[in-house]
Amino acid sequence: MTATVVLLPFPGAGVPPAAFPHLRGARAVYASGLGEELTDQLGAKPAPEPAVLAAETSVVLFAASAEDPAVRALPGARVIAQPTGARLVEAAQVMDRLRSPGGCPWDAEQTHSSLRQYLVEETYELLEAIEDGDRTALREELGDVLLQVLFHARVAAEDAEDPFDVDAVAGELVAKLVGRHPHVFAESERVATAEHQELRWEELKQVEKQRESIVDGVALGQPAAALAGKLGQRTGRAGVPLDLFPGGQDAPSRLFVLAATARRAGVDPEGELRAVAKRFAADVRAAEANARAAGVEPSTLEVDGWRRFWP
Template identity: 65%
Template sequence: MTTTPHPGCAVVLLPAAHPALPVNAIPTLRAADALYATKDVDESVALVAGAKPVPEHADLLAEAGRGAVVLLAARRTESTAAMLAEAGVPVIDPELPPLLRAVAVMDRLRSPGGCPWDAEQTHDSLRQYLIEETYELLDAIETRDRPALLEELGDVLLQVLFHARIAAEDDDEPFDVDDVAEELVDKLVGRHPHVFADAEVVHTAERQQHRWEELKQQEKQRESIVDGVAFGQPATALAAKLASRTDRANLPAELFPQGDDVGQRLFRAVAEAKRAGAEPEGELREAARAFAADVRAAEAAARADDVDPSTLDAAGWRRYWPR
């Protein structure tokens, strides 16, 4: 008899207050080769799940070595569940804090017996989703849509959990979500010495931003003021970031690109706006939204006159353009 559990095995602890099947455990139950319930699990819950009475410990452990066995256990029943947990079977606990449950669900989706699509993903294949989810979050912020903000923050968090789970499987340089969190804590503490240590008191947000960059420069031992700038970001944000970095280094604006090419003129406009205290990316997006709203208003006005907007010429657009 083997005591090494199959990777698809799991123990699902039922909530103490409402011992029903937890929604986040349903995919796990469906993927099981065999589903059992301890004797203290409510009969109606076991019946709904299609769970059989749990066999003897030795038989259960042997079966868990051959296939994906899932055990439903009441919180007050620990012996059988503990036996599997000691053998290395993951425990899905719906009463864990939500963030830890999210990590557990991601682990389950990525593990053998989980979701085939999730199991196939890589850091590279997920790049498009990270960009899409980030822009959807930005859209929720700009439109002040609180329900969407809640949902999109969760989608961005999913990307973090997903990438951390993939990283944990790396053969050469593995790290997991705990390592990610620890790295973040070290960074936040290290870059706020005025809060967590007896360092210079920072009285303004502007001074803190400058201090953050100074500490980052020291930590990363960068040779250039433009080292570390993400050149894959949108061009407007990239130009603004470069302007901000060079402004802190007292680089004069006369050294901005001075040609008449479209790109050079755009760079100067963005950089000068950033140095003047504006946020070019946000302001340009706001202007684009306002323009789109005007287009929709003109189209609606044309339709109200039984005019097809697609047939409008320049004079027609001017006629219906909102004043």
């Protein structure tokens, strides 16, 4: 029997059922990096030195990470890991602890309304990480957005009139994903392209939510360019002609038409507008740097000066 490695990155989720047959036939059970209490709970002994462990067979090793030196000493071992998402349970438990008596006073005082600003801020920080291609920041900001979901779900669980928790949120998401992908989870017509799937998604939403209008469900609180783009996309699918768009020559009407027609053409107006704005901000910084390099204080620049130092 070869060695078996059981990874427990989140011990609270328990030992994976797939590990039990190997535990029954193991000559020895070791643990590395899990702490004395959990090691005892698992009925394991502390792992010996890597060189000693490498010479053993028919053993089971519990470890917190695949990077653990003890795991590295067993390169040919069978590896059993907890399913993806196990640490989501831990995240929810941490949120419960912070919100409960004896937890964090600040967390305990928050409401859905007080948390709104953080959801917006964290979402934009995530967008920036995506635009910058920063993988480290992307991982961190995804966690910050997840925190907002867990936080709101925990606050909702305390509502005396209509409580629901994070499991209810996840349950509705699962039902939605399964219901809107019948070609994956049930016997249904095949969806050959992403465009076909997007159309089917909207059709299924229409039936599921019993919407009376093609613009029902459009988040009116989103940024203006994104809102105009979404309305342009929705009405485009329904065949609303462009000549029915706002026809005024004022700046707001022209902006709406630009954003709405851009989205119909497959362009993300919010993202593209943000990209232009970021390039403009970078040009302003470059002009200021050029002025400083020439011995000119940027705060003194006027029209001709800005033109002179513009990159």
